[in-house]
Amino acid sequence: MMKTLRLPFFLALICLIISCSKSDQQNPDDNNFATVYGGKPYKGSVVGVRSAGGTETHRWEGEGRIVFIEPKADSISMVMLADFGSVGEINLKLRGAYRGTGFFAENENIKLQIKDAKIAGNVTNAAQRMLFDGSLTPERSDLVLTVEFVQGQEGFPPGSKLAMTFDTSRKVDDGDNDGGCEMRLVPIWSPSGVTMGMVPDC
Numbered sequence: 001m002m003k004t005l006r007l008p009f010f011l012a013l014i015c016l017i018i019s020c021s022k023s024d025q026q027n028p029d030d031n032n033f034a035t036v037y038g039g040k041p042y043k044g045s046v047v048g049v050r051s052a053g054g055t056e057t058h059r060w061e062g063e064g065r066i067v068f069i070e071p072k073a074d075s076i077s078m079v080m081l082a083d084f085g086s087v088g089e090i091n092l093k094l095r096g097a098y099r100g101t102g103f104f105a106e107n108e109n110i111k112l113q114i115k116d117a118k119i120a121g122n123v124t125n126a127a128q129r130m131l132f133d134g135s136l137t138p139e140r141s142d143l144v145l146t147v148e149f150v151q152g153q154e155g156f157p158p159g160s161k162l163a164m165t166f167d168t169s170r171k172v173d174d175g176d177n178d179g180g181c182e183m184r185l186v187p188i189w190s191p192s193g194v195t196m197g198m199v200p201d202c
Helices: 033-037
Strands: 013-016 042-052 055-069 075-083 089-099 102-106 110-115 118-124 128-136 140-149 161-169 182-190 193-201
Touching: 033 055, 033 089, 033 102, 042 075, 055 161, 075 102, 075 161, 089 110
Parallel strands: 013 089, 013 182
Antiparallel strands: 042 055, 042 161, 055 075, 075 089, 089 102, 102 110, 110 118, 118 128, 128 140, 140 161, 182 193
């Protein structure tokens, strides 16, 4: 029988922040990224696959969520939640700017954009490399998030990878795009250390 492998605390939540406007005023344009994609979470399944040397070594299945929250006049947070039950959770939060119906998060370590229904980009830091590849429409989001471990940690030796495949959707009715999530306070990992932060509990 395969031994249950718990996901390490280091992956409990990764928070990546981009500097954006601090204004709380909403963009008056009703056809912007925040109004089109924000609000109701995309819900569905997520499959996590650990591999080393190109060979699959472990697999988890769970519930997946993708949600866009905390809109400002020109920025919004993208949150990806993978709940693998008793094994653990992986929650990632990324703050980016939006222009029109596009989302952009860019600095020296982060290059991610959502444009023309495509999600593409990468994130690098001392411990990990992350690759984002997927699609986004108002009703559906499919995303493959691959994490390569530059520095090893429990269960994930250097060079191993964790690929998480999100298959999520939502029903958006005219005039009905409420968030549907309550917020919860959890530990957030960031390059500057572990802090407490809010993520949605959908």
